[in-house]
Every structure is written in C-alpha cells, then in structure tokens.
Amino acid sequence: MSIINTFNRGLLESSGDAVILIGSEGIILDVNKLTEKITGYQRDELIGTQFSRYCIDPDMAERDFYNFLADGTIHYDFRTHLPVRLIKKGITI
Numbered sequence: 766m767s768i769i770n771t772f773n774r775g776l777l778e779s780s781g782d783a784v785i786l787i788g789s790e791g792i793i794l795d796v797n798k799l800t801e802k803i804t805g806y807q808r809d810e811l812i813g814t815q816f817s818r819y820c821i822d823p824d825m826a827e828r829d830f831y832n833f834l835a836d837g838t839i840h841y842d843f844r845t846h847l848p849v850r851l852i853k854k855g856i857t858i
Contacts, residue, residue, distance in 0.1 A: 777797040785800055785811070793815075806819075817830070
C-alpha cells in the first residue's frame, strides 16, 4: 500500500462517524470499519455497488445525489424525509 493510500485509510478510520465514499456515478468507492459495524455489510460487499441500493427510497436517494452534484444542495423536506435512512441487511436503520 502506498504512503498516500495508507494516509487516506487512516483518515477514513480515524473518523468517529460512518464514512462512505461515493463516486460521481453513485458507486461506493470505499467505507470505513464503523460503516461495516453499523450496516452489517463487509467492506468488500459494499465497494463497487450502487449506494442507493441501501436506501429506503432508492429513487429519491439517486435524485438527491445527482442534484447535489449539479448544484451542491439536497432537495428534500426534513418534515417527511430523514437525510439518510439505510437498509441493514433487511432492517431499516
């Protein structure tokens, strides 16, 4: 592993939050160990998959993701939608 990759891995793992890196096509590029613990999925199960697959409303998640890429904002109503709702191996978290 290169020094840069080791440094980046260290940044991911040092976060106190679950971190999911998503590429511009909506594909999961990397996750940290806390993401594995919270979701119940292993890193190699998540990497290379579409992030919206793990969301309660995949269509809304993709729409919000691409809107964010286009203009930096997420368009949803906080009264009716939580910013992130994931499916953990069949269980809503």
